[in-house]
Amino acid sequence: MRSPALSSITRSEKSVFPYVFGLFFALALVDSWRRAGIDLVVFFEAEGRSHLWKFLTGMFPPELSWNFLSMMFRPFLETIQISMMGTLIAVGIGFPLGVLGTRTFMVGGVLNEVDVRGSPSRLALRWSGYSMVRGILSLFRSIPEFVWAFMFVRAVGLGPFPGVLAIGVAYGGMLGKVYSEIFEGVNYRPLEALQSTGANKPQIFFYGWLPQVLPNFVSYTLYRWECAVRASAILGLVGAGGLGQQIEISMRMFNFHEVLTLLIILFLMVAAVDTISAKVRAML
Amino acid sequence: MTSSPETLDRSHIPWPSHEAAGKPSPWGYLLLAFLAIIFVWSYQGSEIRLSQLFSREGGGQIVAYIKRLFPPDLSANVLHETFKGAMETFAISFIGTLLAAVIALSVVFFASRNLIYSGLLYEMEPKQGWSRAMRLLPYLCARAFLNLLRTIPEMVWALIFVFLVGLGPFPGVLALGVHTGGVLGKLFGEVLEDVDPQPIESLQSTGATRLQILFYGILPQVLPQFISYTLYRWEVNIRVAAVLGFVGAGGLGQRIHIAISLFFENQLLTLIIAVYILVTLVDYLSAYLRRRVI
Numbered sequence: 001m002r003s004p005a006l007s008s009i010t011r012s013e014k015s016v017f018p019y020v021f022g023l024f025f026a027l028a029l030v031d032s033w034r035r036a037g038i039d040l041v042v043f044f045e046a047e048g049r050s051h052l053w054k055f056l057t058g059m060f061p062p063e064l065s066w067n068f069l070s071m072m073f074r075p076f077l078e079t080i081q082i083s084m085m086g087t088l089i090a091v092g093i094g095f096p097l098g099v100l101g102t103r104t105f106m107v108g109g110v111l112n113e114v115d116v117r118g119s120p121s122r123l124a125l126r127w128s129g130y131s132m133v134r135g136i137l138s139l140f141r142s143i144p145e146f147v148w149a150f151m152f153v154r155a156v157g158l159g160p161f162p163g164v165l166a167i168g169v170a171y172g173g174m175l176g177k178v179y180s181e182i183f184e185g186v187n188y189r190p191l192e193a194l195q196s197t198g199a200n201k202p203q204i205f206f207y208g209w210l211p212q213v214l215p216n217f218v219s220y221t222l223y224r225w226e227c228a229v230r231a232s233a234i235l236g237l238v239g240a241g242g243l244g245q246q247i248e249i250s251m252r253m254f255n256f257h258e259v260l261t262l263l264i265i266l267f268l269m270v271a272a273v274d275t276i277s278a279k280v281r282a283m284l
Numbered sequence: 285m286t287s288s289p290e291t292l293d294r295s296h297i298p299w300p301s302h303e304a305a306g307k308p309s310p311w312g313y314l315l316l317a318f319l320a321i322i323f324v325w326s327y328q329g330s331e332i333r334l335s336q337l338f339s340r341e342g343g344g345q346i347v348a349y350i351k352r353l354f355p356p357d358l359s360a361n362v363l364h365e366t367f368k369g370a371m372e373t374f375a376i377s378f379i380g381t382l383l384a385a386v387i388a389l390s391v392v393f394f395a396s397r398n399l400i401y402s403g404l405l406y407e408m409e410p411k412q413g414w415s416r417a418m419r420l421l422p423y424l425c426a427r428a429f430l431n432l433l434r435t436i437p438e439m440v441w442a443l444i445f446v447f448l449v450g451l452g453p454f455p456g457v458l459a460l461g462v463h464t465g466g467v468l469g470k471l472f473g474e475v476l477e478d479v480d481p482q483p484i485e486s487l488q489s490t491g492a493t494r495l496q497i498l499f500y501g502i503l504p505q506v507l508p509q510f511i512s513y514t515l516y517r518w519e520v521n522i523r524v525a526a527v528l529g530f531v532g533a534g535g536l537g538q539r540i541h542i543a544i545s546l547f548f549e550n551q552l553l554t555l556i557i558a559v560y561i562l563v564t565l566v567d568y569l570s571a572y573l574r575r576r577v578i
Binding site: 017021028029031032033035036037038039042043048051052055077078080081082084085088142143144146147150151154155156159160161163164165230233234237238241244247248251254259263266267270271 | 322323325326327329330331332333336337345346349371372374375376378379382435436437439440443444447448449450452453454456457523524526527530531534537540541544556559560563564573576
């Protein structure tokens, strides 16, 4: 057996890949540098320095007056609520689509051998259903949640509701994809055993399939909920409620000490959510 | 060795045992009840109006909006502008990720426990309190620095940098670089902390200095994983770079923001298609490079 180190050496000696890659990398770097308008001296010019100074000194001390904190309590709760409802909707979208987007459930594999064999029309029908579901999932998750949020703000108005919908749709796409991957990775022996006893498809699904994947499901959903908390905290930048809206308002008003307070709240909230989610996952 | 069926290791079969299934624990029900309360509370707090969504009027509005998206605007100047935005987004993600890698690499060696103050490399040192404290200090500072970078979301960094350096793609690059720098620093640190100690030990026994051990014993082990993580974050960053423009940091996001605000729905669809193509391309490119590197 060749060691990985050896094979990598012989490979790099033979191939032109490093040179081609290096060339493209350099070209991309030069072009991107120009397009991105990199301006390194800006921090050393008087104007940039004064902005930086104004921002850093403006942040301290953080605004801790009772008045401000009590005003921020509502958006803080709203952020949590958006993330909870958004994740719930995402599960509601992702679970059924994830099941329908599982190849071994819909098209091939042990379960469908008998159904599909010798019947191209049935196979084609199922295959098209499966592909359509995969397409919808891919559409849902490839449009960023910010774009969803902004579109929903247009459709249903300002407030937390568009944030919930945005997280629900975007995360529904992600959850659906991961759920279907978890579904495909099950142990098929119990399914076969159930089938040989004459269980029908829903029975096989509930007694053979679901118990195997449930811990993985819950753990991944919790992870997505953590992400949803972060997302809902900043979706407010486009008018979808929560802390983000307050951060944007304070930033636009140049109230940097309020920004610092909000960042501290954000930090504590994310840390708390991470801890809770880690605890629950350890219990699984 | 003989093994009876009873002693077979069944732990690899993901299958709940009968004993576990037979005993429903009261904690499970309590947790469910708690979750139900939380969801009801969240439902009320987040002003969900499902009736509005599914009513004739609300549903009709959404359908009308979707209808207005079609057909995508494919006139020459829109395509040109979209292409420019896509290239800008690519540039932001590319330079931003590079900047992040530079930040992470320059901090991470201070932020990994086994390189800076404990473990194999420092076994032979006399355990003096003050010299240990001298090393603990940069470790804690580096950790705190990375945490700070990581916990502030990209969009908030973008808002801050837009204030500091003005509108355009440059604040987007800085925002991505700074936030991702914190993320990569954490990931790199985890890789460094479970590096295989054997090569280090053998290098040490030949009398290599710590710097030599770093370059010949540690870096060759971790570099493929560093590159792989950087590529993975690049995939994340191209998605973020596509929306950074919402707060004024250039790229496709800026054009999407304008298109939504001014009700140019056909242009919006073109831009969304561009985001989709760009994200997919970068995913493939990154997967290909990862296969080549590892």
